[in-house]
Amino acid sequence: MLPRPAPAWRTTDWLNTPEPLTLERLRGKVILLHAFQMLCPGCVARGIPQAQRVAGLFADAPLVVVGLHTVFEHHEAMRLESLKAFLHEYRVGFPVGVDAPGEAGDPIPRTMRAYAMQGTPTTVLIDAQGRLRRQLFGVHDDLQLGAEIQTLLLEARMEPAAGVQRPSAQGRPAAGCDDNGCALL
Numbered sequence: 001m002l003p004r005p006a007p008a009w010r011t012t013d014w015l016n017t018p019e020p021l022t023l024e025r026l027r028g029k030v031i032l033l034h035a036f037q038m039l040c041p042g043c044v045a046r047g048i049p050q051a052q053r054v055a056g057l058f059a060d061a062p063l064v065v066v067g068l069h070t071v072f073e074h075h076e077a078m079r080l081e082s083l084k085a086f087l088h089e090y091r092v093g094f095p096v097g098v099d100a101p102g103e104a105g106d107p108i109p110r111t112m113r114a115y116a117m118q119g120t121p122t123t124v125l126i127d128a129q130g131r132l133r134r135q136l137f138g139v140h141d142d143l144q145l146g147a148e149i150q151t152l153l154l155e156a157r158m159e160p161a162a163g164v165q166r167p168s169a170q171g172r173p174a175a176g177c178d179d180n181g182c183a184l185l
Contacts, residue, residue, distance in 0.1 A: 003131035006031075006124075009068065010100040010110035013080055015087055017095035023130050026064055030152040033124035035068040035099075035112065038086040040120045046139045047121030048090060053142070054149065055094045061153055062128065067096035070112040070120065125149070128156035 006023055014020045023031075034051040036043035048067075055065040069083055080098065087096060099109035106113070115124065118137040125134040125148055134148055 001132070001134060003127065003129075003133055006126045006130055006132040007111070007114035009097055010114065011068075011097035012100050013098040015084060015096045015098075016093060021064075021066060021095055021097065023126065026066075027130055028062065028128050028156070030061075030063040030128055030149065030156055031124075031126040032063065032065045032149065033068055033126060034065065035070045035115075035117055035120055035122040035124065037069065037071055037073070037120045038083060039073075042139060043121045044090070047123070048092060050123075050140065050142065050145070051094065052092065054145070057146075058149065058153075062156055063149065063153060065094040067092065067094055068099055068111060069096055070099035070109045070117070072108050072112060072119075125152060127152050129159070 008023060009021070011020065032051065032054055034047060036047050038044070040047075051065050051067065054063075058065075083096070083098065086092075097111075099111045102108045102110060102113060115122075115132075115135065117135070121138065123134070123136045123140045123145065124132065127133050133152060
């Protein structure tokens with residue numbers, strides 16, 4: 001996929017965060033956007049647990065996991081109160097936005113339509129520059145996802161977001177070498 005600007009998220013509510021999240025607010029961080037429905041078996045069994053693992057494993061990295069509850073079926077059963085209970089029951093701690101309903105009776109929510117998602121679960125990777133880098137419908141292999149995330153994190157370290165200053169490692173000797181590698185001072 002050729003990098004292109006990620007579409008803005010169109011949400012009605014946010015859970016597990018004190019204020020709404022936007023791509024602009026998260027600039028400089030890699031974003032894993034996990035689109036799900038709480039009544040989707042693949043989301044519950046595989047997608048949400050994977051997003052939770054990523055959030056835990058990369059907790060110290062410049063990466064944020066964001067959930068997007070995007071309902072395109074069973075609308076009446078998946079209201080905000082039900083979603084709150086679901087997130088509590090499944091111990092989902094990462095921020096979750098509720099996708100805005102489609103326009104003029106469209107059953108496809110606005111963010112889902114903007115990203116041309118095929119269904120749920122959908123994994124979306126957005127680089128630190130706010131560009132859409134990967135989108136996958138269905139189950140994403142853990143090892144492949146980890147490699148893709150690491151690639152984007154390394155890119156973020158090498159090409160900081162506009163206005164973000166990062167120290168240059170050029171010209172510094174490697175120090176602190178052990179069996180795991182060599183770290184820069």
